[in-house]
Amino acid sequence: MAEWLPVATRYHPMSENQHSSTEEEQPSPTESHLTTLLRQSRTILLTTVVIALVATQPVLAQSVGSDFCSTDMAQTIQNIFDVIQFGGPLLGGTLALGATVAIPALRRADVKRELKTVRNQGVIWGVIVAPMATTLVTFILNTIVAGGSSCSF
Numbered sequence: 001m002a003e004w005l006p007v008a009t010r011y012h013p014m015s016e017n018q019h020s021s022t023e024e025e026q027p028s029p030t031e032s033h034l035t036t037l038l039r040q041s042r043t044i045l046l047t048t049v050v051i052a053l054v055a056t057q058p059v060l061a062q063s064v065g066s067d068f069c070s071t072d073m074a075q076t077i078q079n080i081f082d083v084i085q086f087g088g089p090l091l092g093g094t095l096a097l098g099a100t101v102a103i104p105a106l107r108r109a110d111v112k113r114e115l116k117t118v119r120n121q122g123v124i125w126g127v128i129v130a131p132m133a134t135t136l137v138t139f140i141l142n143t144i145v146a147g148g149s150s151c152s153f
Contacts, residue, residue: 069151077141078151085134092126095119 068074099119103112141151 074151081134081137081141084130084137088130088133089126092122092124092130094122094126096122096126 096119099115099122103115103119106112106115
């Protein structure tokens with residue numbers, strides 16, 4: 001019946017002994033996946049260690065301290081910090097208070113809904129997020145930035 005097909009495409013049934021011997025030689029898909037994952041993990045870990053060693057050497061060689069505090073970069077960071085620290089709550093609180101005062105004076109429901117959104121965003125960003133950002137920026141400047149702890153941001 002399949003005699004007209006080329007030899008490579010003919011169906012050749014395997015005996016039980018042949019089938020079981022090929023299963024022992026080939027790893028299961030899970031074992032193959034785990035082996036590949038382990039190999040990739042080793043490569044990533046080795047690459048990370050090498051990059052960490054190479055990238056931190058220039059930073060460790062720098063002198064830190066009061067030299068950083070006199071640079072323009074330190075002054076720019078201090079200015080950004082001041083804007084976040086004082087401008088965020090001031091602007092957010094002003095928007096929230098203005099929207100709260102204006103809501104009862106308006107009659108249209110769609111405008112009231114917009115003002116409620118403005119009020120909520122003012123409270124979220126001005127009263128909650130800005131003080132948290134101030135704490136986060138203080139931590140980053142004092143612990144991560146080279147020389148930041150001597151500038152007392």
